[in-house]
Amino acid sequence: MGLFSRLVVTCLPIIPKPVVGFVAKRYVAGTTLESAVSSVRQLNEEGAMATIDVLGESVPNLDKARQYIDEYLRLFQTIKAEGLNANVSTKPTMLGLNLDEQFCIEQYDRLYQEAKQHDNWIRIDMEDHPYTDATLHIYRLMHERYGNAGVVLQAYLYRTLPDIDDLPEKVNVRLCKGIYIEPPTISWRDRQIIRENYVACLDKLLRRNHYVAIATHDDNLIQAAFALIDRYQLSPAQYEFQMLLGVKPELRKLLLNLGHRLRIYVPFGPDWYPYSTRRLRENPDIANYIVRAFFGLR
Numbered sequence: 001m002g003l004f005s006r007l008v009v010t011c012l013p014i015i016p017k018p019v020v021g022f023v024a025k026r027y028v029a030g031t032t033l034e035s036a037v038s039s040v041r042q043l044n045e046e047g048a049m050a051t052i053d054v055l056g057e058s059v060p061n062l063d064k065a066r067q068y069i070d071e072y073l074r075l076f077q078t079i080k081a082e083g084l085n086a087n088v089s090t091k092p093t094m095l096g097l098n099l100d101e102q103f104c105i106e107q108y109d110r111l112y113q114e115a116k117q118h119d120n121w122i123r124i125d126m127e128d129h130p131y132t133d134a135t136l137h138i139y140r141l142m143h144e145r146y147g148n149a150g151v152v153l154q155a156y157l158y159r160t161l162p163d164i165d166d167l168p169e170k171v172n173v174r175l176c177k178g179i180y181i182e183p184p185t186i187s188w189r190d191r192q193i194i195r196e197n198y199v200a201c202l203d204k205l206l207r208r209n210h211y212v213a214i215a216t217h218d219d220n221l222i223q224a225a226f227a228l229i230d231r232y233q234l235s236p237a238q239y240e241f242q243m244l245l246g247v248k249p250e251l252r253k254l255l256l257n258l259g260h261r262l263r264i265y266v267p268f269g270p271d272w273y274p275y276s277t278r279r280l281r282e283n284p285d286i287a288n289y290i291v292r293a294f295f296g297l298r
């Protein structure tokens, strides 16, 4: 990231929310369920699947978590009623993991039961390291109880390669680099080492016959994934690529044209701010976008 972009990133907390919102809207479907439906319909028409995320994390109280649950229940009904090709992604701290683990497990029970009734499927996203063990624990419980569950592993953590040994057989794992700022005692920060660990984890997951959602926009990793898919002679039904809404649309087209399954992460909801600032932090062109937004340029 260049010096100017770094400066803008540092100043993000004092940049007016409307400016952040203007720049960030490419990463978020909108604030309403209707906006998510319209984004997903368009992606489905292009040949991509979706995973829909109600934006929110680290609830301040359990009532807020209950509100999010209601939104997810509405989401399952809508996906089915609208005939969308979409599953859902959830953040454990949005369901109260930051306050009460047992409460969070009960909420996941509710969601998984409802998802089953609507023939749907739930991914449990991975947040920062204080929640890694609890998230893996909740995932294992839901996998055993309901089956329609997926988890996420982060290649920047030292623990991830050995964590693969503890997964149940043939499960559905999203592999990503990891987005949170973690201490060097538990994670790599060097971009090339993270890439190498990503490839090592992907190789191990595929050799063990897990279904991997290869979540990255990094051309180096996409190339390495192509090589592994070829080496293990995988059919497109045995893995999928995943990308975030608004990031590298040209790569999206390429993957679909080459015949790979592709799922786009579609976040929506009024609580868009923390998600959007994380996206902006990782985008090297951020300074450019923000300056243009300031001056009302497209």
Ligand SMILES: Cc1cc2nc3c(=O)[nH]c(=O)nc-3n(C[C@H](O)[C@H](O)[C@H](O)COP(=O)(O)OP(=O)(O)OC[C@H]3O[C@@H](n4cnc5c(N)ncnc54)[C@H](O)[C@@H]3O)c2cc1C
Binding pocket: 124, 125, 126, 127, 152, 154, 174, 176, 177, 178, 179, 180, 215, 216, 217, 218, 219, 242, 243, 244, 246, 247, 248, 264, 265, 279, 280, 282, 283, 284
């Ligand atoms: C579907 C999906 C789900 C995810 N779920 C989780 C999760 O549960 N937990 C977690 O910690 N992380 C999650 N992530 C985020 C992930 O960990 C990375 O932070 C993120 O994907 C960027 O890493 P990258 O592999 O794309 O490589 P990068 O090197 O960051 O990006 C490669 C290239 O993609 C482009 N790019 C990347 N991000 C942006 C952006 N925001 N705007 C514009 N261009 C961009 C740039 O051209 C960049 O050079 C998820 C990512 C995806 C795609």
